[in-house]
Amino acid sequence: MSKYILAHDLGTSGNKATLFSVLGEMIGSSVTPYDTHYFNEKWVEQSPNDWWDAVCNSTKQLINEYSIEPEEISVVSFSGQMMGCLCVDINGEPLRNSIIWADQRAQKQVKDLEQYLTQEEFYQIVGHRNTASYGIQKLMWIRDNEPDIYAETYKVLNAKDYIVLKLTNNYYTDYSDGNGMGCFDLVKLEWSEKIIEYSKIDPNKLPNLKPSTFIAGKVTAEASKLSGLAIGTPVVIGAGDGVTANIGAGSISEGKTYCSLGTSAWITTTSKQPVFDPDMRIVTWAHAIPGYYAPNGTMQYAGGAFNWMKETICTSEELKAAESESSVYDYINKQIVEAVPGSNGLIFLPYLLGxxxxRWDSVSKGAYIGIKSETTRGDMLRSVLEGVTYNLAIILDILRKHIDIEEMIVIGGGAKSEVWRQIMADVFGLTIKVPNLLDEAGSMGAAIIGGVGVGLYDDFDVINQFITINGTQSHNRENEEIYNCAKQQFDDFYFSLREVFEKQSIKTEQQNIRKYYEEIKISKLSGGEVI
Structure with a gap:
């Protein structure tokens, strides 16, 4: 008798396998890390063999640890990192490492596409800007720089699609990962003939597109031996991690919205139509639920800015925490709570990584603006959380122009902070809800996709069996008025400084070039060569 659903979440740092009962209880999880290779400044790759090994190891570990029979697993489904480019041959063998989402080498290919399509035209087709982050530009780079590999490529896949191939011998991708390829018509839910024509990519190298709930096949005998799964276990293709989290956070109908607050942060909602912002400030994904879309805005450094503050400004708090064997966050949060909303006029721009x-701005920097003699340490700490939240509020305001949003679920590490959740409630003017499982949205989303795919569940409303709301925070009207003024100042300061940051960036680049040539001269002199 089938009792369990197995969900794999193939992230950037490793694979997380999570076992759920069909009633929605999380039984346990297992994480297997793998390496990421950073080189040539903008190049980032991973080995697909590492993905497969991680899936096999984590599956076996769960089966052994919880003493379950493989036949009790009713379905395997997936969440996975998006916007990658893995070339495989006609036998399904990888031809090179996968170029993952973080890789930025395909700058020339972006410009090649711009000869035929403006950014606005590209955005109106895909729902995203034309950048080096997406799969089609990376495949163009392989064609231009590794023609032998391109010629031998049978299909180009993303991470979860490769694991599905290993389990079933079938080549598919879902609409969300198709969207991340950058040559996907968001309205028609099919490959864009126009972008493929202008990219000069062979369309036969792209996998077949299917909804996330599609049963891609069943576990083969060979895959069973390696993974520990039972022969014939159904494999549902799942979706990219950016949209499986929609389901796991309860964003399954129009206006249902969540914020993931980790190192980076994003706000995503659910809509019946794509949202095309005239200024292209947000993107829209194909939702994991057929017939819906997932408008989204992702900021670069949210919890990352908080961590920067902890590591640089809060060294004394770190020492106190070590001496008292308590959490450094207790000392930090106490000061933030004691500081007044608005941080006595202090504004923090959280653009430490652009x-x-x-903004879509690679040159702006972080900044404290408005420091006065009466500025306190608590003001400086609180303003970091407020600055991140102001930036998220701009994303939310764009979404609200198109969709009614009345409340928000918050997940991720930052959601553990009660004071941050209250700041969000007050800045957003929304009720903030926190679920019982803050780090399982992707896995739960994949599990539910799998359950719907094989008919265990009638629809995605079953998410209510999986998540429980542990806390709710309402917004304070007085604080909301303070923050409305502060948000406007935050925006004004950014636009006032943008030109300054641009000049600073140009100057820094010139200095780096001079330094580079000076180092070459010194190197030649030390070798006895004449300059």
């Missing part, structure tokens, strides 16, 4: 949504 910014994606809503």
């Amino acid at each position: 910014e994606r949504a809503p």
Whole structure:
């Protein structure tokens, strides 16, 4: 008798296998890490063999640890990192490492596409900007720089699609990962003939597109030996991690919205139509639920800015926590709570790594603006959380122009902070809800997709069996008024400084070039060569 659903979440740092009962209880999880290779400044790759080994190891570990029979697993489904490019041959063998989402080498290929399509035209087809992050530009790079590999490529896949291939011998991708290829018509839910024509990519190298609930096949005898799964176990293709989290966070109908607050952060909602922002500040994904879309805005450095603050400003708090054997966050949060909303006029720009949504600005920097003699340490700490939240609020305001949003679920590490959740409630003017499982949205989403795919569940409303809301925070009207003024100042300061950051970036680049040539001269002199 089938009792369990197995969900695999293939992230950037490793694979997380999670076992759920068909009633929605999380039984346990197992994480297997793998390496990421960073080189040539903008190149980032992973070995697909590492993905497969991680899936096999984590599956066996769960089966052994919880003493279950493989036949009791009713379905395997997936969430996975998006916007990759893995070339496999006609036998399904990888021809090279996968170029993953973080890789930025395909800058020339972006410009090649811009000869035929403006950014606005590209955005109106895909729901995303034309950037080096997406799969089609990476495949163009392989064609231009590794022609032998391109010629031998039978299909190009993303991470979860490769594991599905290993389990079933079938080549598919879902609409969300198709969307991440950057040559996908978001309205028609099919490959864009126009973008493929202008990219000069062979369309036969792209896999067949299917909804996330599609049963891609069954576990083969060979895959069973390696993975520990039973022969014939149904394999549902699942979706990219950016949209499986929609389901796991309860964003399954129009206006249902969540914020993932980790190192980066994003706000995503659910809509019946794509949202095309005239200024292209947000993107829209094909939702994991057929017939829906997932408008989204992702900022570069959210919890990352908080961590920067902890590591640089809060060294004394770190020492106190070590001496008292308590959490450093207790000392930090106490000061943030004691600081007044609005941080006594102090504004923090959280652009320590530039910014994606809503700025799409690679040169801006972080900044404290408005430091006065009466500024306190608590003001400086609180303003970091407020600055991140102001940036998220701009994303939310864009979404609200198209969709009614009345409440928000918050997940991720930042959701553990009660004071941050209250700041979000007050800045957004929304009720903030926190679920019982903050780090399982992707896995739960994949599990539910699998359950719907094989008919265990009638629809996606079953998410209510999986998640429980542990806390709710309402917004404070007085604080909301303070933050409305502060949000406007935050925006004004950014636009006032953008030109300054641009000049600073140009100057820094010139200095780096001079330094590079100086180092070459010194190197030649030390070798006895004449300059």
